Amino acid sequence: MAYEPEKIEKEIYNLWEKGKFFQPKKGKKPYVVTIPPPNITGALHMGHALNNTIQDILVRYHRMNQEPTLWVPGTDHAGIATQNKVEKELKEQGKTRHDIGREKFVELTHKWKEKHIDIIIDQLKKLGCSCDWSRTRFTLDKGYAKAVETAFNQYHKKGYIYQGPRIVNWCPRCSTAISDIEIKYKPEKTKLWYIKYPLKDSKKFITVATTRPETMLGDTAIVVNPKDERYKDLIGKKVILPLINREIPIISHRLVEKDFGTGALKLTPAHSVIDNKIGKENKLEIINVIGEDGKITENGKQYAGLTIKEARNKILEDLQKLNLLEKQEDYEHSLSLCDRCNTPIEPLISKQWFVKMDKLVKPAIQAVKKDKIKFYPKRYKKIYLDWMENIDDWCISRQLWWGHKIPIKGETDVLDTWFSSALWPFAVLGWPEKTQDMKDFYPTTLLSTAQDIIYLWVARMIFSSLEFLKTIPFTDVYIHSTVLNIEGKRMSKSLGTGIDPLELIEKYGADATRFGLMYITSLEQQQIRFSENTAKTSRNFANKLFNINRFIKEFLDKPETKKPKTLADKWIISKLNTLIKNTTNNIKEYKLGEASREIYDFVWHDYADWYVEISKQQDKSLNKEIFETILKLLHPFMPFITEHLYNDKKNPLIISNWPKHNEKLIDKKTEKEFEKIQNKIIEKRKENIKLQDLIKEFL
RNA sequence: GGGCAUAUAGCUCAGCUGGCUAGAGCGCUACAUUGACAUUGUAGAGGUCACAGGUUCAAGUCCUGUUAUGCCCACCA
Numbered sequence: 167m168a169y170e171p172e173k174i175e176k177e178i179y180n181l182w183e184k185g186k187f188f189q190p191k192k193g194k195k196p197y198v199v200t201i202p203p204p205n206i207t208g209a210l211h212m213g214h215a216l217n218n219t220i221q222d223i224l225v226r227y228h229r230m231n232q233e234p235t236l237w238v239p240g241t242d243h244a245g246i247a248t249q250n251k252v253e254k255e256l257k258e259q260g261k262t263r264h265d266i267g268r269e270k271f272v273e274l275t276h277k278w279k280e281k282h283i284d285i286i287i288d289q290l291k292k293l294g295c296s297c298d299w300s301r302t303r304f305t306l307d308k309g310y311a312k313a314v315e316t317a318f319n320q321y322h323k324k325g326y327i328y329q330g331p332r333i334v335n336w337c338p339r340c341s342t343a344i345s346d347i348e349i350k351y352k353p354e355k356t357k358l359w360y361i362k363y364p365l366k367d368s369k370k371f372i373t374v375a376t377t378r379p380e381t382m383l384g385d386t387a388i389v390v391n392p393k394d395e396r397y398k399d400l401i402g403k404k405v406i407l408p409l410i411n412r413e414i415p416i417i418s419h420r421l422v423e424k425d426f427g428t429g430a431l432k433l434t435p436a437h438s439v440i441d442n443k444i445g446k447e448n449k450l451e452i453i454n455v456i457g458e459d460g461k462i463t464e465n466g467k468q469y470a471g472l473t474i475k476e477a478r479n480k481i482l483e484d485l486q487k488l489n490l491l492e493k494q495e496d497y498e499h500s501l502s503l504c505d506r507c508n509t510p511i512e513p514l515i516s517k518q519w520f521v522k523m524d525k526l527v528k529p530a531i532q533a534v535k536k537d538k539i540k541f542y543p544k545r546y547k548k549i550y551l552d553w554m555e556n557i558d559d560w561c562i563s564r565q566l567w568w569g570h571k572i573p574i575k576g577e578t579d580v581l582d583t584w585f586s587s588a589l590w591p592f593a594v595l596g597w598p599e600k601t602q603d604m605k606d607f608y609p610t611t612l613l614s615t616a617q618d619i620i621y622l623w624v625a626r627m628i629f630s631s632l633e634f635l636k637t638i639p640f641t642d643v644y645i646h647s648t649v650l651n652i653e654g655k656r657m658s659k660s661l662g663t664g665i666d667p668l669e670l671i672e673k674y675g676a677d678a679t680r681f682g683l684m685y686i687t688s689l690e691q692q693q694i695r696f697s698e699n700t701a702k703t704s705r706n707f708a709n710k711l712f713n714i715n716r717f718i719k720e721f722l723d724k725p726e727t728k729k730p731k732t733l734a735d736k737w738i739i740s741k742l743n744t745l746i747k748n749t750t751n752n753i754k755e756y757k758l759g760e761a762s763r764e765i766y767d768f769v770w771h772d773y774a775d776w777y778v779e780i781s782k783q784q785d786k787s788l789n790k791e792i793f794e795t796i797l798k799l800l801h802p803f804m805p806f807i808t809e810h811l812y813n814d815k816k817n818p819l820i821i822s823n824w825p826k827h828n829e830k831l832i833d834k835k836t837e838k839e840f841e842k843i844q845n846k847i848i849e850k851r852k853e854n855i856k857l858q859d860l861i862k863e864f865l
Numbered sequence: 866g867g868g869c870a871u872a873u874a875g876c877u878c879a880g881c882u883g884g885c886u887a888g889a890g891c892g893c894u895a896c897a898u899u900g901a902c903a904u905u906g907u908a909g910a911g912g913u914c915a916c917a918g919g920u921u922c923a924a925g926u927c928c929u930g931u932u933a934u935g936c937c938c939a940c941c942a
Contacts, residue, residue, distance in 0.1 A: 167901080167902075168902080168904060169902095169904085358942085374942080375942070376942055377942070378942080381942095389942095421940080422942085423866095423941095423942085426941085426942065427942070430942095431942050432942075433942090434942090438942070439940085440939095440940070440941085440942075441942080499941065499942095500941075545869070545870085546869090548868090548869090549868080549869070549937080549938095552868080552938095553938085617869095617936075617937070618936080618937065620937090621937090621938085648935085648936065650935075650936095652876080652877075654934070654935065655935090656935090656936090685878090685890085686877070686878065688878085688879085690870085691870080691871080691878095692869075692870045692871070692935075692936060692937095693870080693871080693935060693936070694877090694878090695876095695877060695878090696877090697876085697877070697891095699876085699877075699890090699891055699892090700877075700890090700891090702891085702904080703890060703891065703904095705904065706902095706904045706905095707904090708904090709902070709904045709905095710901095710902065710904080710905085712901090712902080713901045713902035713904095713905090714901070714902080715901085716901050716902080717900080717901035717902080718901085719901095720900085720901070721900050721901070722900095722901095759878095759879090760879085760881095763878095763879070763889080763890095766889095766890090767889075771889095774901095774902090775906080778901085779906095782900065848907085848908095851907060851908080852907085852908070854896080854897080854907090856897090856898095857906080857907080
């Protein structure tokens with residue numbers, strides 16, 4: 167007979183939900199986890215499956231230790247990403263968001279959200295996650311809006327919020343600033359033009375290379391590398407900007423590469439990200455020459471009103487006439503395009519809202535430096551600190567419709583999604599209200615997440631919590647590995663390299679999917695390669711458990727004597743106690759991969775292959791007790807099958823007591839003695855003698 | 866360009882503070898199976914532990930360098 171997970175998983179989950187076991191008991195020292203809220207943009211992928219398995223294992227372990235255990239679930243409104251999805255759907259009907267207006271668009275997005283939240287929650291349940299669903303939150307729900315407003319206002323009161331010019335990626339067609347992730351890159355064959363800029367009071371020139379001659383209208387400097395011998399004498403001199411006849415300085419900066427073009431860069435702080443940075447450091451003027459409509463502004467004098475393309479051609483023509491165009495080369499680079507409409511992006515200056523970071527960051531650095539918050543694995547501590555020590559002010563405004571409104575009169579922009587996510591661990595417990603949950607469960611214990619959002623999210627939760635609650639948001643940060651496919655490539659839907667966790671669950675069961683992920687996990691590893699095979703192996707393991715259980719119940723139904731009598735008894739008891747000890751320590755140290763591998767080896771190769779086999783010759787009344795302990799140890803990893811086999815509806819496994827080991831029962835002498843006999847039997851087996859006969863003979 | 870990580874059987878990975886005659890699972894080969902499990906059992910083949918130096922009585926394990934791969938950050942005039 168084979169184990170059929172699909173038949174029992176739903177029933178078991180209902181049993182847990184009905185019993186309200188996911189809600190925390192009363193008591194001291196709670197164990198609290200807040201889920202990294204999945205974006206409502208799509209279905210869960212293997213990374214989610216891994217992270218939520220990890221959290222569920224830890225939550226179940228602590229629940230079995232009889233601690234008040236709470237896992238708060240929820241989802242993220244994911245501003246840009248969600249808005250894009252809905253806009254894409256609109257586009258299929260030939261509409262844009264402007265056609266239906268802001269109010270209707272937001273309404274539509276809310277409807278879209280409802281559907282997707284249900285899908286996500288259903289997936290988490292299928293995976294076996296023991297979240298307290300009565301506390302489910304959404305980053306855009308009513309209470310959350312209050313948290314966001316309160317946070318913003320406090321920053322504002324303290325003078326941390328300011329509005330300032332910032333270079334943004336601008337789509338002239340959509341007339342909005344867009345973020346880096348909304349940009350796609352396309353290789354473009356273009357030219358690199360070499361333009362001569364005349365030196366002031368001299369007949370000499372300095373030549374710059376550029377792919378964007380039209381931006382020269384807004385040039386405010388020429389920049390060379392400070393180590394470049396060719397230009398050393400020119401630093402500090404002035405040149406006359408051709409066509410415009412403005413005087414600009416020659417300066418130096420480390421970011422300029424000697425080997426690119428002529429080694430001299432024309433600096434347009436208004437229309438290039440790096441130029442802007444260099445310009446800022448040198449306090450240079452910013453001259454806007456391209457407007458939000460993609461046309462040359464008044465600052466472009468005789469070229470004002472022309473499109474970018476027209477301006478480029480005219481400028482090149484005029485430079486040619488003046489004999490200032492030295493040469494042109496073929497050049498290929500990647501062009502930034504708007505993800506939605508394929509229009510080339512124009513970096514330009516616009517006013518944005520910022521949060522000053524200098525004061526906020528200090529306690530957040532100290533908390534990690536002094537190990538009040540610990541990173542697992544350790545190396546991420548350094549990564550976090552490096553970033554925090556070199557942090558820029560936080561740009562919190564976005565030109566979107568889907569998100570929290572900036573609580574300032576007349577302001578139609580919305581807030582960066584991460585502004586609300588930064589409040590997650592306390593906002594989900596009811597902050598700013600003084601709720602019972604805040605009293606009982608804050609600060610939380612664990613935050614488990616992916617490495618790519620340490621900056622975007624983890625760091626921001628830490629300084630937010632220290633600012634608003636004067637305490638750290640959690641004590642442990644677990645950074646899990648990235649799940650890659652078997653070729654070591656990123657799992658991606660569009661590339662067809664992804665594996666859908668739901669398909670795995672349907673095929674092999676949730677337990678096998680979970681255990682498979684754990685079996686290949688290790689704490690220190692940055693990535694893991696997952697193949698279906700891993701789930702298959704774990705499915706076989708589940709089946710093994712199922713059949714061990716059947717064997718014990720159907721064939722070994724002997725009256726119980728709890729005392730170990732034989733050598734085999736003492737041996738398995740010794741091994742079991744070691745397993746309890748190691749599993750407990752491994753979980754405490756977040757070594758979940760090691761824990762799962764060790765249980766697997768014990769169950770299959772010690773318990774089933776030897777002890778159960780021996781039971782066929784000798785009555786092994788300890789079987790039932792040992793198997794129950796195994797089920798307990800395995801429960802966090804494989805919650806469904808273990809609960810099913812434990813088969814106690816009144817006192818289910820989920821709330822049973824985590825086993826404790828007894829050091830006295832760990833007996834290395836007995837283990838060695840038994841191993842000697844094992845070796846003898848293995849030796850004899852080569853002569854094709856039946857195992858059962860050998861057991862009779864030697865044991 | 867900066868940082869981090871990984872490199873051990875055909876494949877996926879264990880091997881923690883140096884003692885290994887280098888392990889597991891999958892795959893492969895042979896045999897077995899009537900008290901659970903063919904999603905089973907036993908055995909076997911398969912490895913100069915990426916490469917080059919060094920430290921040590923002893924190195925897969927520590928150090929230095931090289932190469933390859935992956936991830937993150939910055940940038941692509």
